[in-house]
Amino acid sequence: MATKVFMEALSPTMEEGRLVKWLKNEGDAVKNGDVLAEVETDKAVMELAARGAGVLRKRLVNDGEAVPVGTLVGVIGAKDEDIAALIAGSRKPEASAAPEAGSRKPDAAAPVASPAPAPATSPASAPPALAPPSSVSPSSVAVPASALPASGRALSSPLAKKLASESGLDLAAISGSGPGGRVIKRDIEAALATGSASGFRLPASGLGASGLGASGAVGDFEDVPLTLIRKTIARRLAESIGPIPTFYLTAEFDLERASEMRAAMAAMGDDYKVSFNDIILKATATALAQHPEVNAHWLGDHIRRHHRVHLGMAVATDDGLIVPVIFDADKKRMSEIAVESKVLAKKARERKLTPAEYTGSTFSVSNLGMMQIEQFTAIINPPECGILAIGAIEDKPVVAEDGSTQVRKRLRVTMSCDHRAVDGAVGARFLQTLRRMIENPLMLVY
Amino acid sequence: MVLVAMQAADQLAKEGIKIDVVDLRTIRPMDVDAITTSVKKTNRAVVLEEGWEICGIGAQIVDYIQRDCFDHLDAPVIRVHQADTPMPYAKALERAAKPDLPKTIAAVKKVMYIEA
Structure with missing residues (x-):
């Protein structure tokens, strides 16, 4: 029994995957669980494993090609099995393959599971003597709905297609009432009347499509195709700045004592070295444990306050930003946080993070201090309700309590808050706690 | 057939x-303009002819x-x-083989996407 190999959803937010490299050639024997290919998801490079045994008969996608989740990318079967029928329906994402890749059983991918997308037998191929007695031509109107592919290209009459493009409707977003789900004139009219056409889009201007096709440097500029991670960043951040009413709280902390502590620890040997970032992460996590109203998720119709602190730390990679998570950061010792943050940052740069390692954060920290940014505002990573932007530590003249002027190490942090969940005073109280922690680092062991 | 069409x-x-x-009325010259003007107005067409399907004038009209x-x-x-068969001699069969009102009405409903 042949097994279809689909592009699987290897991360919770994955919509398409780029097949970076096939690790098996056509004709190679494969066992269940063998890694067939490397796939770049929106976050990382993952492994696509075989869900059946036999011989990799066919590779339907080339190295480097990106296809939507659910697309047939290959076929595993016996050496001499006829797989032509399976391949005939390739390139059409099958709805059933999309959501939970993990739980799918090999049999589910068996060839019979999907309707054969081959067109229904055309009347022309039947010998004339077998033509139905009715003299009405059995034209394609008679094609039963089930014989047509359930997904893929939106079926539509030429008129519907024209009307849709004129009014900027997305045909795929309209459910057709004609045979086999064909979108016809009345469906377009209904969509326009009710405004239910969720798929409003700009009429295709030649520019978008052709511009991409001709990617490459042309003197004054360079077109860089969007990587999957870049697309995800754009989508997520636009989602954030749009609907989230954000406000910003900035505070300047004194790091003299933290700096003394760090120096004292470093003097004890390399084993005890911690960075300012580790101190800040630890302090933030500890402060969050005391302020569950900030350690929360905005979930549209309710706010979820988390009792555990899973601290996301933004890491810059060559491809863009990713936020690995230090789970239960408030319960971890500073040395553990120091080790873990280093490991996570390294994995992030190598794109080896697993989805479990970058999802589930309850609050995030972004640090640009090492780039000599004095102060900045970070964009909230939804559904979180806050993010802390850490600036550079600088020597500044400060007027001390006794009136004298001293040069001290100072740090500016800015907290972005989702006002729907966190009010100004709530955020400010959190920053007060954080200040107490950072300015008196002994509090961290209290 | 015009009679059948008018009855329909x-x-x-x-x-x-x-x-x-x-x-x-005539097939040469054929009034293609009259056909396309009507189709552009109604967005659909049923071609009714007393003749065989293959190589029929109707096929040419559909092509236009x-x-x-x-x-x-x-x-x-x-x-x-x-019907795609030599014209039967029996009157009843002849009637059944020829295009008629019910077949025409069924075809119109089909292009209107109306369940018969």
Whole structure:
């Protein structure tokens, strides 16, 4: 029994995957669980494993090609099995393959599971003597709905297609009432009347499509195709700045004592070295444990306050930003946080993070201090309700309590808050706690 | 066949379906403009002819329609014609083989996407 190999959803937010490299050639024997290919998801490079045994008969996608989740990318079967029928329906994402890749059983991918997308037998191929007695031509109107592919290209009459493009409707977003789900004139009219056409889009201007096709440097500029991670960043951040009413709280902390502590620890040997970032992460996590109203998720119709602190730390990679998570950061010792943050940052740069390692954060920290940014505002990573932007530590003249002027190490942090969940005073109280922690680092062991 | 077409138009008018009947009268010259003007107005067509399906004049008419009105079609063009068999001698069979009112009405409903 042949097994279809689909592009699987290897991360919770994955919509398409780029097949970076096939690790098996056509004709190679494969066992269940063998890694067939490397796939770049929106976050990382993952492994696509075989869900059946036999011989990799066919590779339907080339190295480097990106296809939507659910697309047939290959076929595993016996050496001499006829797989032509399976391949005939390739390139059409099958709805059933999309959501939970993990739980799918090999049999589910068996060839019979999907309707054969081959067109229904055309009347022309039947010998004339077998033509139905009715003299009405059995034209394609008679094609039963089930014989047509359930997904893929939106079926539509030429008129519907024209009307849709004129009014900027997305045909795929309209459910057709004609045979086999064909979108016809009345469906377009209904969509326009009710405004239910969720798929409003700009009429295709030649520019978008052709511009991409001709990617490459042309003197004054360079077109860089969007990587999957870049697309995800754009989508997520636009989602954030749009609907989230954000406000910003900035505070300047004194790091003299933290700096003394760090120096004292470093003097004890390399084993005890911690960075300012580790101190800040630890302090933030500890402060969050005391302020569950900030350690929360905005979930549209309710706010979820988390009792555990899973601290996301933004890491810059060559491809863009990713936020690995230090789970239960408030319960971890500073040395553990120091080790873990280093490991996570390294994995992030190598794109080896697993989805479990970058999802589930309850609050995030972004640090640009090492780039000599004095102060900045970070964009909230939804559904979180806050993010802390850490600036550079600088020597500044400060007027001390006794009136004298001293040069001290100072740090500016800015907290972005989702006002729907966190009010100004709530955020400010959190920053007060954080200040107490950072300015008196002994509090961290209290 | 014009008679059948007019009867179909009358009967369907009672159901609220308004039909253009284009009576070609000649096939050479063929009044293609009259056909395409009507199809562009209604977005669909049924071609009715007393003749065989294969190599029929109706096939040529459908060809003109798909060529000139492609973007205006909301349904496949359907033909109503004589059965694909030598014309039977028995009167009853002859009647059954020829295009008639019920077949025409069924075809119109099909291009209107109305369940018969």
